[in-house]
Amino acid sequence: NAGVMQNPRHLVRRRGQEARLRCSPMKGHSHVYWYRQLPEEGLKFMVYLQKENIIDESGMPKERFSAEFPKEGPSILRIQQVVRGDSAAYFCASSPTGGASYEQYFGPGTRLTVT
Amino acid sequence: TQLLEQSPQFLSIQEGENLTVYCNSSSVFSSLQWYRQEPGEGPVLLVTVVTGGEVKKLKRLTFQFGDARKDSSLHITAAQPGDTGLYLCAGPDTGRRALTFGSGTRLQVQP
Numbered sequence: 001n002a003g004v005m006q007n008p009r010h011l012v013r014r015r016g017q018e019a020r021l022r023c024s025p026m027k028g029h030s031h032v033y034w035y036r037q038l039p040e041e042g043l044k045f046m047v048y049l050q051k052e053n054i055i056d057e058s059g060m061p062k063e064r065f066s067a068e069f070p071k072e073g074p075s076i077l078r079i080q081q082v083v084r085g086d087s088a089a090y091f092c093a094s095s096p097t098g099g100a101s102y103e104q105y106f107g108p109g110t111r112l113t114v115t
Numbered sequence: 116t117q118l119l120e121q122s123p124q125f126l127s128i129q130e131g132e133n134l135t136v137y138c139n140s141s142s143v144f145s146s147l148q149w150y151r152q153e154p155g156e157g158p159v160l161l162v163t164v165v166t167g168g169e170v171k172k173l174k175r176l177t178f179q180f181g182d183a184r185k186d187s188s189l190h191i192t193a194a195q196p197g198d199t200g201l202y203l204c205a206g207p208d209t210g211r212r213a214l215t216f217g218s219g220t221r222l223q224v225q226p
Binding site (some may be wrong): 004006015031033037041042043044045048055056058059077091093095102103104105106107108 | 150
């Protein structure tokens with residue numbers, strides 16, 4: 001069983017560029033979550049999506065950040081015009097459609113560095 | 116937003132010792148999850164506790180959920196160097212799926 005997959009694992013962007021982070025949930029999981037972990041800080045929720053729907057984006061900055069989970073393909077977290085403060089580890093998690101749907105399984109993360 | 120506080124923040128012990136780490140809140144959680152995270156990797160789910168007073172065992176790890184579902188503990192018996200890592204507790208905010216994470220306990224087990 002493949003786990004949650006994220007790519008790229010490491011991403012370097014210059015200030016002002018765009019960053020695109022991809023996440024493929026575990027097989028059988030239709031709920032996707034994005035979290036951010038700043039250096040020396042805890043994990044903070046950003047957004048929760050189901051296929052073609054954003055369910056909860058209360059943790060996502062209002063500007064420059066967007067997320068989608070299309071009918072086909074991976075979930076994408078997009079950061080436009082990146083700034084140095086966006087440097088962090090971004091984790092995607094997924095949870096099952098039924099059963100223990102509150103259990104979230106995390107991917108290995110994408111480490112974004114803004115230079 | 117519900118808060119989770121973990122203690123201690125850091126713990127360095129010798130192989131073979133026992134230890135307990137704590138996760139506390141003033142809020143009630145419908146469930147709590149414990150994760151372990153190693154450097155450069157994502158958190159790995161260890162266990163979920165759902166019922167107040169519940170005790171779950173995973174080899175040398177024992178997890179307990181408080182009766183009032185406001186706190187949890189993780190006890191490790193005869194710690195080994197492979198137990199080294201960041202231990203995180205997390206729980207869903209009321210009525211939401213978003214997880215609130217504690218700041219973690221960083222455990223180092225010396226051989």
